[in-house]
Amino acid sequence: MKDKDIELTIAIPKGYLHDEGYQYLSKFGINFDSKSSRELVFYDRKSKVKALLVRPSDVNVYVEHGSADLGIVGLDLLKEQSPDVVKIKNLGFGYCKLVLAVKKDSPYKDSNDLPANCKIATKFTRLANDYIQKKGLIAEVVKLYGSVELAPIVGLGDAIIDLVATGSTLKANNLIPIETILESTAFLIANPVSFKFKKSRMSPFLM
Amino acid sequence: MKDKDIELTIAIPKGYLHDEGYQYLSKFGINFDSKSSRELVFYDRKSKVKALLVRPSDVNVYVEHGSADLGIVGLDLLKEQSPDVVKIKNLGFGYCKLVLAVKKDSPYKDSNDLPANCKIATKFTRLANDYIQKKGLIAEVVKLYGSVELAPIVGLGDAIIDLVATGSTLKANNLIPIETILESTAFLIANPVSFKFKKSRMSPFLM
Incomplete structure (x- = not known):
């Protein structure tokens, strides 16, 4: 099968939305030839659908630039x-929360208790800055790429803003959430041009 | 052992500099109590040294903010x-190159061949933009977080700028490097305040 026969390309994230993403697509009869995590491109030759397996943070990029027509991505x-x-729609699965969290033994009960010029470590710098502005806090956002829960333990900041699903990572690191900033679930998204010109092929997903 | 007894904290990256980073420290008699990849903080109680195991992209952050006195990080x-x-110094190990790469069957032999307004996918947006400017190219840099080698395969851009160690990932994806942008090895870095006030403790590393 050549790529020119493909009618629809879907970007699917590795990680916590991966399995439910595949399950969701299987409801439409879409099943890929391999789900090995080493391959990055899969085909369903019958449905003429191609899947790109990408980092969660890259789904938006592939869809925005039109390398994928559809994508599954968290609201976060x-x-x-x-x-x-x-x-296109809220898929309902992949529930998690973006929270402000502090050390269990810290005196901070909510964001107003945080000291002026405190540091908040997070992967979500835009959402963190929006939140700080909305709350009228004076804080420095420190961008991290991994293991944000480590930051307060080693003195990098008084608080973190991070995603929480079960809460077990926070708990294991003696952190507690003190405010919820955003509740997130998975969304189905489309490239604007694809959405216009491939609408009939996408119609099963639009119901 | 309490953290107040620790004299030096070192940020060590996960990934390709990890093992040689540990080997380098062992030359100074520093050996940590555990090297399990699940733990993020390790101790050498005898040397009074603590290690933070962090993402490569987070080493600079922990050192800059003083949560680590020293760090091992790639020049890239x-x-x-x-x-x-x-x-502090070039450690010599962890050699890799940041290269401009294109599809093997593309007509581009060097950066001047790239079409105007082409897209270049990369994790290294600052270095990519500097390079584009230096070369006088007109190109759009597209930031990706993982598997940059996928981008040209699925039509996201004409070229990538990515790190290459053995070259096997490029080869496996039918890509070839056409220009070298930077040659990188691991460096030992220090927090500026620590460097001033813990100089005697750091002296073995300064030779």
Whole structure:
């Protein structure tokens, strides 16, 4: 099968939305030839659908630039990256919360207790800065790429803003959430041009 | 052992500099109690040294903010993130190159062949933009977080700028490097305040 026979390309994130993403697509009869995590491109030759397996933070990029017609992405990353894409629908799965968390033994009970010029470590710098502004806090946002829960333990900041699903990572690191900033679930998104010109092929997904 | 007894904290990256980073420290008699990849903080109680195991892209952050006195980081990330740290020395290991690469069957032999307004996918947006400017190219840099080698395969851009160690990832994806942008090895860096006030403790590393 050549790529020119493909009618629809879908960007699917690795990580916590991966399995439910595949399950969701299988409801439409879409099943890929391999789900090995080493391959990055999969085909369903019958449905003429191609899947790109990418980092969660890259789904928006592939869809915005038209390398994928559709994508599955968390609301957290939609709000953080604010890509030029069409939000088709909330898929309901992949629930998690973006929270402000502090050390269990800290005196801070909510964001107003945080000291002026405190540091807040996070992967979500845009959402963190929006939140700080909304709350009228004076704080420095420190961008980290991994293991944000380590930051307060080693003195990098008084608080973190991070995603929480079960809460077990926070707990294991003696952190407690003190405010919820955003509740997130997975969304189906589309490239604006694809959405216009491939609408009939996409119609099963639009119901 | 309490953290107040620790004399030196060192940020060590996960990934390709990890093992040689540990080997380098062991030359100074520093050996940590555990090297399990699940733990993020390790101790050498005898040397009074603590290690933070962090993402490569987070080493600069922990050192710049003083949560680590020393760090081991690639020149690629030092140039990309341009943190306020002291470069102590080139450690020599972890050699890799940041290259401009294109599809094997593309007509582009060097950067001047790239079409105007082409897209270049990369994790290294600052270094990519500097390079584009230096070369007088007109190109759009597209930031990706993972598997940059996928981009040209799925039509996201004409070229990538990515790190290459053995070259096997490029080869496996039918890409070839056409220009070298930076040659990188691991560097030992220090927090500027620590460098001033813990100089005697750091002296073995300064030789």
